[in-house]
Amino acid sequence: MPTEPPVTGWVFPDLAQLPDDGGADDLVGMGADLEPGTLLAAYRQGLFPMPSDDPGLGMLWWSPVERGVLPLDGLRVSRSLRQSVRKMEVRVDTVFDDVIWACADPDRDGAWIDEEILDAYTRLHELGWAHSVEVWQDDDLVGGLYGVAVGGLFAGESMFHRVTDASKVALVGLVGLMSDEHADRRVLDVQWRTDHLASLGVVSVARPDYLRMIADAAAVPLPEAFR
Template sequence: MPTEPPPTEWALSLAQVVPGEDLAGVGADLEPGTVLAAYRIGLFPMGLGEGGTDPIGWWSPDPRGVLLPGDLHVSRSLRRSLPRFEVRVDTAFEEVVRRCADPSRDGRWITPAIATAYGRLHRLGWAHSVETWQAGCLVGGLYGLAINGLFAGESMFHTVTDASKAALVGLVELLGDGGQPGLPRWMVDVQWRTEHLATLGIRELPRERYLELLGHVLRQPAPDAWSHRDAGSP
């Protein structure tokens, strides 16, 4: 079970957010309790400065990109690629984050402060990586925050074709039973839908609907995928 950190000192809220506006607030901190409180109400942090630097922005995209049970699209070519990868969980979390934060990547937003914050959440048992390996080498992966039935995906990378897609397939397999139509047991939050993510089955939801589903999945039991590790383990 993950360890609950001290509660945040900040009053996070969506009360003043205008429909269709993605940015909900600026400031606060990246303490574990603050970040968890944010995700529980539908926010996530990303810096407003160049390359994701300060000040910290708190975002609630409208619409929101999500992957729901049954929506994952696995193409024929991807299905042929999957056997080439070994999927592991939490064996190289910091390396996955480092690869995702590569300064040469377009749209880079993962700063050292963000990496440190999610590293702390990983050690507390909240943040996880799903990795793809070939011949003992890390070739792709993703990382994010897991709170009950929510997996908030933060970023992914690959150095081999289909490696990040295989990590997403592995994540969905780890999450397991999706529940009933309209009442999912889990939801993968990807923040914004891109053309690339749309090919994998990512859909957009209005903020209001996203928050409804968020409240539902946060009441679901955590998937067994994350129970293999104890809080504080490397």
């Protein structure tokens, strides 16, 4: 089971008090640190960090007004993806470092994972909170994703692929890991809905609804694979 770190000394904004109309903003905070207790407090309250391009701003904390969520019963698996699933193997937490480093590759479009993020999530993994879902083919790591599991919430952070469909196979594998007797209360958070993710079944959830979902998910035990 995960090890609970010391409680953070930082206070995050009360998202329930933020506007949810046209004046709302996805960015809800700046600063703080990336200690394990701080990160867990953020996820439990509906926030996640991303570094700023401006080092003077410090860490940025986000809670999208419209959150990207993948309903576990809503995953869309095409015929070609089913074929890829049959050709690949999914493993959990065997090479977390390799997965997060692959996600951080600075040559990728939109690369945002810096050394501070790498160190922070590696510490979370060592404490049992951050996990990798890996895709293997012929004993080669060809794709995967990583994220944070807190009760019934899995907050996806990033994914990568080296062969066609490998990151999608990781997502299929993750949905399978979460699809147990508590599946109707689990939340698979992907931060923002994009056209690509929407093609896989991701929907947008208004912030107040997302906060209610993760509050309910907090009482749900971790999936067996993440204990």
